[in-house]
Amino acid sequence: MKSLRFNLIRFAALLLLPVVPQAAGAAPVASPTQREVLRNDGISVIVGGDQFLSINVDGVPFSYQSSLVAVNPGWKGTLYYARSDYRMISRSKFERSAGASEDGPCTATLDLTDPEGRFSATMVLTLEEGRRLRMATEMTMKNADGGEYEFQMAAPLGGWMAGRPFTARTDAGTSTGVLPAMPWTDDLEGSKLFRNLRELKVDGRGTSFSVAVDGKVNVSLLDYRLNRWADNQSVYYMGALRTPMKKDERITATVTFDFGERLSQARGVVKADAGVKESKELLGVEEPVDRVIPTPKKITWGEGTMPLSTPLTVWVNLPEAEAAAKFWAKRAQEEFGVSAEVKLSKAYDRMMPPTGVAVLFRPYLELPPEGYQITVQEKLARAEAATTEGLHNAVQTLMQLMRVSEDGKTVGVRRAEVEDWPVLGYRGVHFYIAKDGVAFQKRLLSTILGPLKINQLLYQCEYLLWKSHPELAHPTYAMSQDDARQVLAEARAQGIEVTPIINSFGHSHWIYQNGHHLDLADNPEKPRTFNPTKPEVYRLVEDIYAEAIELFKPRIFHVGKDEIDQYGFPESDEARKQTTTEWMRRDILHWHDFMTKRGIRTAVWSDMFLAPSEASSAASALNTSESKARRGNLPDDVLVYDWHYVPVKPEKYISLPVWLNEGLDTIVAPWSQPANVVTIAKAAANARAAGADGTTTQGKAMGLLQTTWAGYQTDEPAFLAAQKQFTAYLLAAEAAWTGGYNSADEVPFDYAEEFTRIWMRNDLPQRGAQGWTLGLGDVAKFDVGNDANARWLGYDGGATPGKLPVGQVRMGRILFDVAGEAGHPKCLLMAGGFNPQGTQWPARAEIAVGKKAGMLALLVAATQPAPPIATLGTATVHFADDTTESITWKLGETIFPLEDNTSLVTTQRSWTSPGAEGRGDKPFHLHTCLWRNPRPAKVIESIEIVSSNQGPAVMLFGVSGIEATSQPEAVKTTSKKSRKP
Numbered sequence: 001m002k003s004l005r006f007n008l009i010r011f012a013a014l015l016l017l018p019v020v021p022q023a024a025g026a027a028p029v030a031s032p033t034q035r036e037v038l039r040n041d042g043i044s045v046i047v048g049g050d051q052f053l054s055i056n057v058d059g060v061p062f063s064y065q066s067s068l069v070a071v072n073p074g075w076k077g078t079l080y081y082a083r084s085d086y087r088m089i090s091r092s093k094f095e096r097s098a099g100a101s102e103d104g105p106c107t108a109t110l111d112l113t114d115p116e117g118r119f120s121a122t123m124v125l126t127l128e129e130g131r132r133l134r135m136a137t138e139m140t141m142k143n144a145d146g147g148e149y150e151f152q153m154a155a156p157l158g159g160w161m162a163g164r165p166f167t168a169r170t171d172a173g174t175s176t177g178v179l180p181a182m183p184w185t186d187d188l189e190g191s192k193l194f195r196n197l198r199e200l201k202v203d204g205r206g207t208s209f210s211v212a213v214d215g216k217v218n219v220s221l222l223d224y225r226l227n228r229w230a231d232n233q234s235v236y237y238m239g240a241l242r243t244p245m246k247k248d249e250r251i252t253a254t255v256t257f258d259f260g261e262r263l264s265q266a267r268g269v270v271k272a273d274a275g276v277k278e279s280k281e282l283l284g285v286e287e288p289v290d291r292v293i294p295t296p297k298k299i300t301w302g303e304g305t306m307p308l309s310t311p312l313t314v315w316v317n318l319p320e321a322e323a324a325a326k327f328w329a330k331r332a333q334e335e336f337g338v339s340a341e342v343k344l345s346k347a348y349d350r351m352m353p354p355t356g357v358a359v360l361f362r363p364y365l366e367l368p369p370e371g372y373q374i375t376v377q378e379k380l381a382r383a384e385a386a387t388t389e390g391l392h393n394a395v396q397t398l399m400q401l402m403r404v405s406e407d408g409k410t411v412g413v414r415r416a417e418v419e420d421w422p423v424l425g426y427r428g429v430h431f432y433i434a435k436d437g438v439a440f441q442k443r444l445l446s447t448i449l450g451p452l453k454i455n456q457l458l459y460q461c462e463y464l465l466w467k468s469h470p471e472l473a474h475p476t477y478a479m480s481q482d483d484a485r486q487v488l489a490e491a492r493a494q495g496i497e498v499t500p501i502i503n504s505f506g507h508s509h510w511i512y513q514n515g516h517h518l519d520l521a522d523n524p525e526k527p528r529t530f531n532p533t534k535p536e537v538y539r540l541v542e543d544i545y546a547e548a549i550e551l552f553k554p555r556i557f558h559v560g561k562d563e564i565d566q567y568g569f570p571e572s573d574e575a576r577k578q579t580t581t582e583w584m585r586r587d588i589l590h591w592h593d594f595m596t597k598r599g600i601r602t603a604v605w606s607d608m609f610l611a612p613s614e615a616s617s618a619a620s621a622l623n624t625s626e627s628k629a630r631r632g633n634l635p636d637d638v639l640v641y642d643w644h645y646v647p648v649k650p651e652k653y654i655s656l657p658v659w660l661n662e663g664l665d666t667i668v669a670p671w672s673q674p675a676n677v678v679t680i681a682k683a684a685a686n687a688r689a690a691g692a693d694g695t696t697t698q699g700k701a702m703g704l705l706q707t708t709w710a711g712y713q714t715d716e717p718a719f720l721a722a723q724k725q726f727t728a729y730l731l732a733a734e735a736a737w738t739g740g741y742n743s744a745d746e747v748p749f750d751y752a753e754e755f756t757r758i759w760m761r762n763d764l765p766q767r768g769a770q771g772w773t774l775g776l777g778d779v780a781k782f783d784v785g786n787d788a789n790a791r792w793l794g795y796d797g798g799a800t801p802g803k804l805p806v807g808q809v810r811m812g813r814i815l816f817d818v819a820g821e822a823g824h825p826k827c828l829l830m831a832g833g834f835n836p837q838g839t840q841w842p843a844r845a846e847i848a849v850g851k852k853a854g855m856l857a858l859l860v861a862a863t864q865p866a867p868p869i870a871t872l873g874t875a876t877v878h879f880a881d882d883t884t885e886s887i888t889w890k891l892g893e894t895i896f897p898l899e900d901n902t903s904l905v906t907t908q909r910s911w912t913s914p915g916a917e918g919r920g921d922k923p924f925h926l927h928t929c930l931w932r933n934p935r936p937a938k939v940i941e942s943i944e945i946v947s948s949n950q951g952p953a954v955m956l957f958g959v960s961g962i963e964a965t966s967q968p969e970a971v972k973t974t975s976k977k978s979r980k981p
Contacts, residue, residue: 034089039103040127042262047108052083058263060833060951063154064235064867068112070119070149079147080114105129118143131259138252141245152239153255158225159834159864159951163794165203171196181794181922186226194221205834208260215253234865263833267840273848274777282771283764283962284813288403293754294737302415305403306376312340313356320388325359328395336402336411355379362386371421381413392495396451408767423685423739426667426703428456429729433463437715438483442490447759450494452733457491457498458705462510468543471516477713481551500552503560504541505587522575528567532583533574559591562605581626585633592635603639615655617646631662640666641705647675650682660687664699669707672728674744681740706732723904727755756905763855763932765965772851773817774959779845780819782829792836794922801924803913811910814857814928816958832953834864845945854936854964858929864952865897872954873947880939887931889954894929906930936964
């Protein structure tokens, strides 16, 4: 992913950004493996790595990370940053008390010094008897102009503190109370719970703890759970925020953590054999919603649906309409089992057919580019457009108007009148190739991107298997060209143009695969950017580009050019003879000439051509003199992809007018934050409208590209691990088509839920499905409606867990069997470090099944939030033939905390308790984890749940099985001239 540089580097230190993201084409920066671990009496401190310091208590994470950063005055330039000091371990000392074993009293003296001597610090960590950790720090500012520092001492996990009683002593006095169960603001000042903290005692979940602060520091405790830079880590911030330091000033600070009795440990095995109950309507029929996505400019809903007969005639009036008609007929067969025949009738306009579907090419229609009209009457559905692109958009909308009857037996088209067109002409998505990802990528194109009227794919393909240079084949990512052709064919069938992107100058790590061509790197020891002084590197990349052009036959070719100097370029003696700006000029002119000779337009990323004062973020030029010189070197027909991932108001994306005033066509490029997507689209739409009269010589705001940074190949594992990036595709399609919004709250639907509905349609068919529910019996012992249990979970009034219905209840479309009685629903609560003391919570549960299923649905929740740094356990499916498959309970993917309203494709929010209305009220949500069974023909003998005994614990409320579904055969459409209209 792209690095958020300059002011974002400041915020990364200031606001707890876990790891500064990497660049568009960047190889993963090798994470430092050198770490030391201090252990004593259940307390462990991990020293080193990206988190600097992390603290575990009895195997449960307590503090996610620490940080110390020193900068120049005004926060301009870093002097020292502990989380990127990978040599710190080698400079430090680690000692154990005499006679102590690996687990015993120990001390670490950490050398936290700027190599240039501008800032120095020493931290002494001591693990003492009695479960005490002492952190004593001394800092000295040596910088001639003085500077500033920020010291994050700990990032305690929310599960330890949220909703728990406390006593706090600050410089202003002593206070007691209960820490908020839920955060209520993302504002930095508003989230401060305590200032000038001296002592804090918390009756934490699992065990109590206290923190004492001594020294010349102003320590604050912030409820950081809503802050955007917390990256959904659900942590607090404990430390000294931005503080000035004079030259030669010395500051000391000592923080002491004391932890109470050991946390609850996992014990025992429980077994359930309550039996299953068959249900012919286990999966309910999908309730139709009168909605089209992207939202049309004009739509009027009629009464009822127009039934579709089988076989169905799809009429076309001109050959230009045949492709769209055949496309619709094929999809109608595949998704709804509708058999259709395409017929061409040039007499159509004189003799309108009484029934059926008509796809009509009308070159005289006065509509904006790609516009279309649809009219669905009692017996006739008519789609019309003046262009083939408009007709393709029309039939995509026609598919969304199709409905299945309540009994699942008939198919029709919802009656409506639609007039629609896009605001932005370029509506794109970016993702990588994948070694084994062809089936997934074709599904993504046919199920999501095409139907949502995305018309561009920026396909990152450095890791294709290149015939001209087979030595570059990546062992993990390399995709065959035959597979790439399949993806290309599917994209074209969906009306999507494919533009290849292969990084050249900048993120050229792909050139050095398998140890080859290291002599072409600017720094062979850290091969990132290539050495532009060597002609051989240009010959190599030209070979690859020529091969890519032959494969893709593109109209546009993206050559990268982002973050060229991120890793220290120039480092070689040869490259240092010129400025980065000069090397960029030579490089871009070389590739522009290469592409122009082949009739191809050159595209680049934006950041290297922008100064911090010219952009809301992502600006890598040092100043405007440098940025203007670089932009002045760009040929007039270069296409710019202007990427910015920090959400701001539409008018604050100030780089867009910079590009347009240079006369350069520009495409805005957001990432996955909803506000970023909709507001940057609004900025592009506003800029496009401003230049709509055609009298300007400015560049054009062409559209929007939704970027994806989910690893270096786009396949199903990447999708499952980063679902929020993929659900953002639907939001991007909506924003690009409609022209964006001022806020994500203005979007007229839940985009994540809509993505899920569309993506899961094959697994959860609209017609419903039969299956079975599984009772948990006596193993469901934890009564969530019990007052004491509810308070332990963080509920005291409002959305109480006791409101969860019991028995055979439908959660969303899926039927479950929830144990308990009214007001006292029960679940299987597995072992967890935060669990109430005094009970032996099960480490393992075995649940008998004895049935087949195409998909399992597990109604689950985690008791508390935590960063996704460890799994909560596993669910292993045991088949009758002794084979197994496993599900990992990973927070943020397959399971969510009770208060988390996230809904993913494979882990859907399925029930929400009413009542959480006041500020700080904790909502109660359950999620359904959907697991596609790769062995649907085998009997599932049992399901085994195992706890990893982390802080949060798994709560299982129900298990259901959905029968395997079969899809209708592909339709055999024909296109021929008809003697009858």
